[in-house]
Amino acid sequence: MFNSIVMVKQVPDTANISGKVMKDDGTVNRTKLPAIFNHEDRVALELALQVKEKYGGKVTAVTMGPPRASDVLRECLYMGANETYLVSDRKFAGADTLATSYVLSEVIKKIGNYDFIFAGRQAIDGDTAQVGPQTAEKLGIPQITYTEEILNVEKNKIKIKRKIDGGYEIVESTLPVLITVLKDVVEPRPFSSKRVMAFKNARSVMDLEKLAEGNSLLYTDRLIHEYKEKNLLINTFTMDDLNLDIQRCGIAGSPTKVHKVESVVLKGGNQIKVEPTKGGLSGLIDQLMTDHIFG
Amino acid sequence: MEQNPKSENLPDGSQVQNPKSNEVWVFIEQRDGKPADVSFELLCKGHKLAQAMNGKLKSIVIGDGVEEIAKETFRYGADEALLVEHPSLKNYRTLPYSRIINDLVKTVVPRIVLFGATVIGRDVAPRVASHTKSGLTADCTDLQVSDVKYLGKDYSNLLLQIRPAFGGNIIATIITPDVSTQMATVREGVMELTPLEKPNEIKITRVEYKPDPIDELVQIIEQHRESNKVNLKAAPIIVAGGYGLSTKENFKLVEELANTIGGEIAGSRAAVDAGFVTPDRQVGQTGVTVRPKLYIAIGISGAIQHRAGMQESNKIIAINTDPEAPIFDIAHYGIVGDATEVIPAFIEAYKHKLK
Numbered sequence: 133m134f135n136s137i138v139m140v141k142q143v144p145d146t147a148n149i150s151g152k153v154m155k156d157d158g159t160v161n162r163t164k165l166p167a168i169f170n171h172e173d174r175v176a177l178e179l180a181l182q183v184k185e186k187y188g189g190k191v192t193a194v195t196m197g198p199p200r201a202s203d204v205l206r207e208c209l210y211m212g213a214n215e216t217y218l219v220s221d222r223k224f225a226g227a228d229t230l231a232t233s234y235v236l237s238e239v240i241k242k243i244g245n246y247d248f249i250f251a252g253r254q255a256i257d258g259d260t261a262q263v264g265p266q267t268a269e270k271l272g273i274p275q276i277t278y279t280e281e282i283l284n285v286e287k288n289k290i291k292i293k294r295k296i297d298g299g300y301e302i303v304e305s306t307l308p309v310l311i312t313v314l315k316d317v318v319e320p321r322p323f324s325s326k327r328v329m330a331f332k333n334a335r336s337v338m339d340l341e342k343l344a345e346g347n348s349l350l351y352t353d354r355l356i357h358e359y360k361e362k363n364l365l366i367n368t369f370t371m372d373d374l375n376l377d378i379q380r381c382g383i384a385g386s387p388t389k390v391h392k393v394e395s396v397v398l399k400g401g402n403q404i405k406v407e408p409t410k411g412g413l414s415g416l417i418d419q420l421m422t423d424h425i426f427g
Numbered sequence: 428m429e430q431n432p433k434s435e436n437l438p439d440g441s442q443v444q445n446p447k448s449n450e451v452w453v454f455i456e457q458r459d460g461k462p463a464d465v466s467f468e469l470l471c472k473g474h475k476l477a478q479a480m481n482g483k484l485k486s487i488v489i490g491d492g493v494e495e496i497a498k499e500t501f502r503y504g505a506d507e508a509l510l511v512e513h514p515s516l517k518n519y520r521t522l523p524y525s526r527i528i529n530d531l532v533k534t535v536v537p538r539i540v541l542f543g544a545t546v547i548g549r550d551v552a553p554r555v556a557s558h559t560k561s562g563l564t565a566d567c568t569d570l571q572v573s574d575v576k577y578l579g580k581d582y583s584n585l586l587l588q589i590r591p592a593f594g595g596n597i598i599a600t601i602i603t604p605d606v607s608t609q610m611a612t613v614r615e616g617v618m619e620l621t622p623l624e625k626p627n628e629i630k631i632t633r634v635e636y637k638p639d640p641i642d643e644l645v646q647i648i649e650q651h652r653e654s655n656k657v658n659l660k661a662a663p664i665i666v667a668g669g670y671g672l673s674t675k676e677n678f679k680l681v682e683e684l685a686n687t688i689g690g691e692i693a694g695s696r697a698a699v700d701a702g703f704v705t706p707d708r709q710v711g712q713t714g715v716t717v718r719p720k721l722y723i724a725i726g727i728s729g730a731i732q733h734r735a736g737m738q739e740s741n742k743i744i745a746i747n748t749d750p751e752a753p754i755f756d757i758a759h760y761g762i763v764g765d766a767t768e769v770i771p772a773f774i775e776a777y778k779h780k781l782k
Contacts, residue, residue: 135464154634170449233557260565261549265521266557274644275521277550291648297458297546299652305645391577391587391601403755406744409627414746416760421780425664425721425742426688 134189134217134285134307135239136180139251139267140173140208142200142201156380169204171320172252174211176313178320180250194239196224196232199338205366209331210323217243218336221371224382229258233266233387239376240271247288249310253278259271261312268310275310276303280317334358337368338368430752432599449584450537451483452509453502454528455521456547457488459652462496465543466617467503472618473541474504479572482538482586485509487531489524494631495584501627503620508629513636513644518650519547522641525554528581532559536607541570544612545741556610562603563610564588566712568617568735577604586611591731593710598721598731616660616716616736657691657707663720664690667710667737670697671726671747674768679702680770681725687774693717695727711736727765729754746770 144165163398180191193208195201196219207214219239226343227235239247261277262388268275278295283302285291292306295314335343359365371381379385405410420426451473456463470486477484484499489511497508511527532540532555540555542548544566556563575582585602586609592599603609613626657663666688668681678698685692696706696711701771710717711731722740729735729745737743738757746757746769755761762769 156526167775229563230557230560232574234727258551258565260563262553262556262563262565265550265553269554269557271524274643275550275554277521278546295546296652297463298656299650300650301650303645303647309645336762356725373627387560387603387606388588389577389604390592390599391575391602393592394598394600403758403761405712406760406762408762408769410772410776412762413769413773414780416762417777417780420721420742423742427781 133322134183134187134247135190135245136183136189136190136250137243137246137250138173138177138193138208138213139171139236139263140177140193140195140205141252141255141282142167142195142197142206143170143257144168145256146149150370152264167200167203169207170252170255172254172315173204174207174252174320175315175317176250177208177211177213178315178340179311181249182247182318182320183282184212185365192217192243192246194219194236194243196220196227197234198225201337202316202334205336206331206334207323209334210327211321211424212324212327215367216334216338217369218338219338220338221368221381223378226383227381227390228265228386228387229260229262230387231383233263233270234380234385235295235374235376236263237267237270239369242269242369242374247307247309251307251310251312253314261275264310264312270377271308271310272406273308273310274305275312277312279311279313299352330363331364334364334366336366338347339366348421366388407423441549443751445710448536448538449477449480450535451477451480451482451484451486451541452532452537453484453486453500453505453541453547453583454484454543454551455488455496457490457496458491458519458547460490460496460517463545463547463615464620464709465545465613466553467500467654468615468620469498469541469543469613470503470505471621472613474623476539476570476572476586477504477506485506487511487528489516489527491515492528497631498629498702501629502622504623504627506627506630508631509634510631511634511636513638515638516636518647519551519586520642520645520647521554522644523636523639524749525551525558526639526642527634527636528555529558529625530606532561538584538607538609539572540608540610542610542612544614548612552612557610560606560697561608561610562601562606562712563612564590564601565604565612566590567611567613568712568716570611570613570618575602575604580604585609591735609781614714614716619735641780644716651761658706659691659693659708659710659715659717662691662717664688664723665693665717665719665721665737665740666690666723666725667693667695667697668694668703668725668766669727669733670701670750672698672730673726675701675724677702679768680766684723684725684770687777690721690723695730698727703726724754724758725770727754728752729757
């Protein structure tokens, strides 16, 4: 039996980015972008589910983000996660990787009882690959980044094949260990239609608060109790639920600041237009021969 | 918290900046006892940064039997090498290496620490930044040192960590004003390798490694490296294809052209993601930075992340169906047309010339 915690992130779909979604300070106006499940995190979840199926145990998915990030947690439930946690508070907003890893490491300590922490190598909105290792450091546990394959899991050991510069290596780690995975390691399973039916109404505490706000007959506490009974509650942590140093959260806890943002000015102007004809291309090749690039 | 020396007499009790903290450090990566190119490139940049702040450049060399590597760092501007040697440090492993660097950074408090944005660098740098609560910016395409006024406060010797941001329409300058140590990772090839004409005097300081059981939690069972690594950086001619080629079949034309004119094959990130070309041939911010004599970009729109990796090429030819593609703005020769027609015509014209 091995328990896994999977760190997942809802990210703006960078394939659909235009200038319109940038704010003046250079940060992205995320509300204007379609939000998707970071692919590598989905791969991480798939690996965790495979470990669970092979060796038994439990898979818990955790995300930090705005309330709407509960979308990705529902998707985790559709794929097979046993339990989910939304970590959300305005005070966490604007966090860089250091502040994010601080909050996540405290959340993981609170959840406790884990053998593995899985995460995608990096998220497509920053490509930093920092939150995984930074979280492992704060938890004081080993890490295996760039995982390509889990070879074997034993009582207190895991054997993994990982990418290194120019090749691969096979390493063995004691547990617990944090594992970050590359995008092509496994194909994430599709949603199970049975699980979609079962969990489509799963809600976070924030969702339920909103529901209660709009209907005077509903009370948040009772809703939470009801959803919990039906196994439809997305556990929710805010600042108040965690024992955190506020100076280490959100913008206050983020050492990296955007100082300046410049639009890209292109040189242009000096370009020679070449017609895609036999004559045009021959002329170009002549020129490159004169320049001693060809020939 | 860092303060500008000018603020010494301010009534708010600001302190003078720690005189120790004008050091620039570069983590020297070694694999199988061979130093990584990127580490020496970073030394060359670090040398300039250290000069800009009247500081010293130190190389951090960890391994087993790596004194020669430490000595080599003086050719690239190191003023001092911190050398940590032990048989169990032969191969990079996260825990002992990060613990060693954590302790060094905490004790000496350098102003700047640079890492290669390699698998090793991206594994160790975040752990060190996390432990020492330092700022860390990944994949910088330029680094500068400057005094900066930020939110009404003066800061001295801030590292300007410059990288294309989100979406690629902008270049962001990241700073980490309120931390003692500023950290950044940089990809191989981004900084130029410029050895000193006369190497600095060798000054090696040995640092003792104190083994700890935690260092042995992860063991390397076996390691495989391919020796015939693709070396895009050294290629005089590069033919790169992008997502605009649409299919793997069409991408073969890129290979054909490269073979004809004696160039190396490369691709944009989109081409790599689409499986047209292997990741070791990716040019751009998150791939390799190249400066060949000739760079032919085919079906590559020219997002800033890609341009960051090739815009210093001596000559650039762009082939694209879209006349508005940004790649044309940096190209020396622009060909508007369909690659499936232009490439075969180019190959034919080239072969004809050689006859």
